[in-house]
Amino acid sequence: MAIQPWLQISYGADGSSYTKPYMIQTIRERKGLQLFGLMLPGGFWLIAFFLLPLAMIAFISVFRDGQFTLDGYQQSFEDVYITLFQRSIWISFVTTVAALLISYPVAVLMARLPKEWRNPAVFLVMIPFWTNFLVRTYALQFLMRNQGPINSLLLSLGLIQEPLTMLNTYGAVLVGLIYGNLPFMILPLYSSLEKFDWTMIEAANDLGANTARAFLRVMLPLTAPGVLAGSILTFVPSIGTYVTAELMGGGQASMIGRAIAGKFEQGADWTFGSAMSLLLMVIVTAFALIYFRVGRGERVAL
Amino acid sequence: MSDFAVEMRDVTKAFGDVIAVDHVTMAIKHKEFFAMLGPSGCGKTTSLRMIAGFEQPTGGEIAIDGKNAGNTPPFQRDVNTVFQSYALFPHMTVAQNVAFGLEMKGTPKTDVVRRVSEALDLVRLPQLANRYPKQMSGGQQQRVALARALVNRPKVLLLDEPLGALDAKLRKEMQVELKTLQREVGITFIFVTHDQEEALTMSDRIAVFNRGQVLQAGTPLEIYERPNCRFVADFIGETNFLDGKVTDVSGDFATIDVGGRPFTGRVNGDIHAGVDATLSVRPEKMQLAEKQPSGPNTYEVLVNSIGYVGSDTRIIVALGPRQLDVWEQNSHSTLDPNYFFRPGEKAWLTFSRDNALVLSN
Numbered sequence: 162m163a164i165q166p167w168l169q170i171s172y173g174a175d176g177s178s179y180t181k182p183y184m185i186q187t188i189r190e191r192k193g194l195q196l197f198g199l200m201l202p203g204g205f206w207l208i209a210f211f212l213l214p215l216a217m218i219a220f221i222s223v224f225r226d227g228q229f230t231l232d233g234y235q236q237s238f239e240d241v242y243i244t245l246f247q248r249s250i251w252i253s254f255v256t257t258v259a260a261l262l263i264s265y266p267v268a269v270l271m272a273r274l275p276k277e278w279r280n281p282a283v284f285l286v287m288i289p290f291w292t293n294f295l296v297r298t299y300a301l302q303f304l305m306r307n308q309g310p311i312n313s314l315l316l317s318l319g320l321i322q323e324p325l326t327m328l329n330t331y332g333a334v335l336v337g338l339i340y341g342n343l344p345f346m347i348l349p350l351y352s353s354l355e356k357f358d359w360t361m362i363e364a365a366n367d368l369g370a371n372t373a374r375a376f377l378r379v380m381l382p383l384t385a386p387g388v389l390a391g392s393i394l395t396f397v398p399s400i401g402t403y404v405t406a407e408l409m410g411g412g413q414a415s416m417i418g419r420a421i422a423g424k425f426e427q428g429a430d431w432t433f434g435s436a437m438s439l440l441l442m443v444i445v446t447a448f449a450l451i452y453f454r455v456g457r458g459e460r461v462a463l
Numbered sequence: 464m465s466d467f468a469v470e471m472r473d474v475t476k477a478f479g480d481v482i483a484v485d486h487v488t489m490a491i492k493h494k495e496f497f498a499m500l501g502p503s504g505c506g507k508t509t510s511l512r513m514i515a516g517f518e519q520p521t522g523g524e525i526a527i528d529g530k531n532a533g534n535t536p537p538f539q540r541d542v543n544t545v546f547q548s549y550a551l552f553p554h555m556t557v558a559q560n561v562a563f564g565l566e567m568k569g570t571p572k573t574d575v576v577r578r579v580s581e582a583l584d585l586v587r588l589p590q591l592a593n594r595y596p597k598q599m600s601g602g603q604q605q606r607v608a609l610a611r612a613l614v615n616r617p618k619v620l621l622l623d624e625p626l627g628a629l630d631a632k633l634r635k636e637m638q639v640e641l642k643t644l645q646r647e648v649g650i651t652f653i654f655v656t657h658d659q660e661e662a663l664t665m666s667d668r669i670a671v672f673n674r675g676q677v678l679q680a681g682t683p684l685e686i687y688e689r690p691n692c693r694f695v696a697d698f699i700g701e702t703n704f705l706d707g708k709v710t711d712v713s714g715d716f717a718t719i720d721v722g723g724r725p726f727t728g729r730v731n732g733d734i735h736a737g738v739d740a741t742l743s744v745r746p747e748k749m750q751l752a753e754k755q756p757s758g759p760n761t762y763e764v765l766v767n768s769i770g771y772v773g774s775d776t777r778i779i780v781a782l783g784p785r786q787l788d789v790w791e792q793n794s795h796s797t798l799d800p801n802y803f804f805r806p807g808e809k810a811w812l813t814f815s816r817d818n819a820l821v822l823s824n
Contacts, residue, residue, distance in 0.1 A: 363517055364550035366537040368615065369567030378563075382554045 222435035233436030242420065242437065246444070249417040252331065253399035256338040257392050260346040263339070264391065268350035272357065283351065290344040298408045301337055302328060305409075329411035337409035338399050345398075346391040353387025393452045397445050417441060465529025468493045468619050468651040469514055475522035476509050483509040485675035486523070491619075491668075496645050497653045498662040501672030502698070507655045510672075511621050514653065515544050528618055538567070543612035544621045547628070549604045551596040557583070557607050558592040564615040582614035585644070602633050613648060620645075622654035626661060638665050659699050663687065671695050691731050693822055696743040703749075703787045705742040709734055709821065717821040722783055727759045728819030741822045746790040748818035751778060751810045761813040766804045771797070778804060780812060787812070 222233050236242070271282045289297060304311055305327040312324040327333055361383065365375035381388070403418035410416070417437065424434030469491040476484040484506040491497045499507040512518045513525055516537035525532045527542060537544075543564070552560050561579045570578070583589045586606035596604055605625065612620055625641065626634045642665050645652045656662055662669045663683045670680040671694075679691045690696035693704070707721035717730045719742050726742050734740055755761065762782055770777035776797075778789045789812065795802065804810055 358548075358550065360546055360548055360550040361552060363537070364544075364546060364552070365563070366517075367515060367542075367544045368564035368611070369538045370563075371536070371538050374567065379552060383552075 218435045218438055221431050222439055223432075225432040230432070233430075233432040233434075234440070236433050237437050237440050242417075245415060245417045245420055246440075248415075249400050249402075250444070252335060252338070252416065253396050253402075256335060256342060256399050257346075257396045259335070260339050260342050260395050261388065261392065264343060264346040264350050265388075268347050268354050268387075271347075271351050272354035273359075279355070283348070286344055286347050286351075294341065295404060298337055298341065298405055301340060302333075302408050305333060305336070328409060329413040331410065331414045333409040334402075334406050334414045334416070337405040338402060341405060342395040342399065345394040349390035349394065350384065350387045353384040353390075357383060389452055389455060393449060397448060400445060401441055465526075467491060467526070468495065468528060469653065470526040470529075471510065471514075471523070472526065473523035474510070474513065474520045474525060476506075476513060476518060477521045482675050484513070484520070487675070487677050488523075489670055489677055489680060491651060491653060493651055494649055495651050496642065496665060496667045497651065498666035498669045499653065499655045499672060500657070500659055500662040500669050500698075502657060505672040506675040507670075507672045508623060511544075511623055511653065511655045514619070515542055515621050516540050541618045542621060543615055543617040543619075544623065545605075545608045545612050545625055547624045549596075549608040551604055551607055551611070553596055556593050556595055557588070557599075560596070560607060561611045561614050563611065568615070578614050579610075582610040585613065585647070586610045601628055602637070605629070605637070609644070613644075617650065619651045619653060620648075622652065624655055624657070626656070626658070634661075641665060663699070671698065673698075689729075689731060689820065690743065690822070693741055693743070693824065696820070696822060700745060701788060702743045702745050705744075705785065706824075707740065707742065709736055709738050709740045712736055716816055719821050722785070724762060724783070725759075726819065727816040728821045729817065731820045732823035734821055734823055739824050741824060742819055743822055744814055744819040746777070746788040747775075747792075749787070749789045749812060749814045751780070751789055751791065751804060751812055753810065755811045756813050758813060759816055760819065761811060763809055764812045766806055766808045766810055768806055769803055771803075776803065780810065782812065 223229055223231065225232060267286075271279060271286075274282055303309055306312070307324040307326060307328075311327070312321075315321045316324065327336075357380070361379050362375050365379045366372075370378060401418045401421075402416060403422055406414055406416045406419050421434050421437050421441065424430045424437070467490045469489075471487050471489040474484055474487045475482065487506070487510060499510060501507050509518060513520055514527070514532075516532065516535060516539075519534055527540060532540060552563070555563070558579055561582050562575050565575045565578060579592070580589065583592060586609050588603060588606050588610065591599065591603065591607075596607065599607070605628075622641075626637055629637060638661060641652070641654075654665075663686075666683060668680060668682055669686050671678045671686060673694050679686060679695050681689075686695065687699055690699060696702050697704070705719075705721045705726060707719045707726075709717050710720050710725065711718040712730060712735055715729055716727055717734050717740070718725050718727050719740055721742065728742050728744070750756075751764075751766075755763070764780040764782045764787070767779045767781050767786065770779075774793060776791050776793055778791065780787050780789055797803070
């Protein structure tokens, strides 16, 4: 029997052969040249825009004035910069916890809405997400200015005598980060909670657990994938934040992202900057690995 | 110890405009296997949930072992529930699931281990202690749910459609097992079902619900042989209904005129001469004969069809404009060529007035 050129022979689980149209063979069934051809577009992108720049940065981080040097790394371990790293990590941590505390109840509310209201709710959460991040941060900055709407309202109500200085503080950066990351926290949580079987809570209650214990022993463990996903999505980008730190913190709230950027601007020290970038990447990768270990294969679709 | 394990005293539950439970009063005895039976949406599940504490009555009160439960939350009631979906905790092993209630009470570790092991022996699943719920079959999951509830030694066990998710064969097995379990454990079981056969087989007493009200509560025999209204007679088993007007009432019996033909049956309900009523007689209580027998309730009928079901024969006959079902047990060999009536033949239908009921509409 002649095999049509657009059909391939495949083998079923029991060893019997059958034909499949060319196009729907799985990756595993493809061989050699076909495999290479399919991977070319994605592979090219990854290499050109990720691996190559990464390699360049790694290269730059160990060369200064044409000489091999580990100065860049040494400088990164100076007190000033260690403090900067620590502060950035701490702020990200606080951001994550605060975002979690705000988002969990919101996600619960959304998950318990009648079916027809859920998609609109998700839509509402995502709308700010589609607005340009810079624009959103500027809007927040505008709100919190000394002459901004919040201060004006408080002054006119007589609650304060002088405008509150909210901007150019670490607090402002926190607010900016929390606000910016809320969709990243709410949506994975909602995804986990939507699948949650609320009868579990009734069962826990029936067996003697009050609301708090039912939450800790049943609800939290079962929504852990969502919590972890949201946490990583919030924590990792926040460490290296640049725009938020710049707009909300001015010059007063220095974080590692700004420090690195500074090294690539005037007074440039690319070696140093690259070294710090790589170190930051290592830290971030470490946290991401922890997530994958703890997640234990229970992934939430992001 | 009070007289009753659970009492519902004039309990009403309204969800907005919908009245799910309508002034229900019921008393369930200690160590009773009690069924709440009825079609979907009749209020039986809502009643069960109120006993468990998941819903609060809008009127009336629920007493558990004599004490008004008030708005005590479920975790403070000495009552445990087996849910329809089992609701086993997927992130815990079977042993951890069963131990949960004991841990909530602060039982010491050694006792927990012992009692979990006893509970698993009780439901005959000792070897699966370290499995996860998703690794088990539906029947096994149900047993874990039972163990998880019973290990706490509650005063009352509530079961919400426990056999609904099981296949027919497993269901029959579990009916027997649940009954045996209840006797072994010696506590009150209250279960909700829409399957009347199940209720008849397993329960000591049944409460028949419809539209939020309890229409009748009694033993399976009482419910089956003496239904007090048309709904109960219809919902439980099969029956023939003949509508007509009551012409005479004397003592326990009444005569009802159905399209010109008088029938006599036991009185059940508000029956006096002149009212519209229904005669209810079950198919297995009727007999067909070739020759006219004596006695009341005897009429000539036309045989319409014969249905052979192996152990019984189900015959549909016509009495004037009405069709009636007659069931006869095949106590003799059906291979006899003259055994069956043939469609189109005439026969004599009769039944005892003891086996018929005149019900008010």
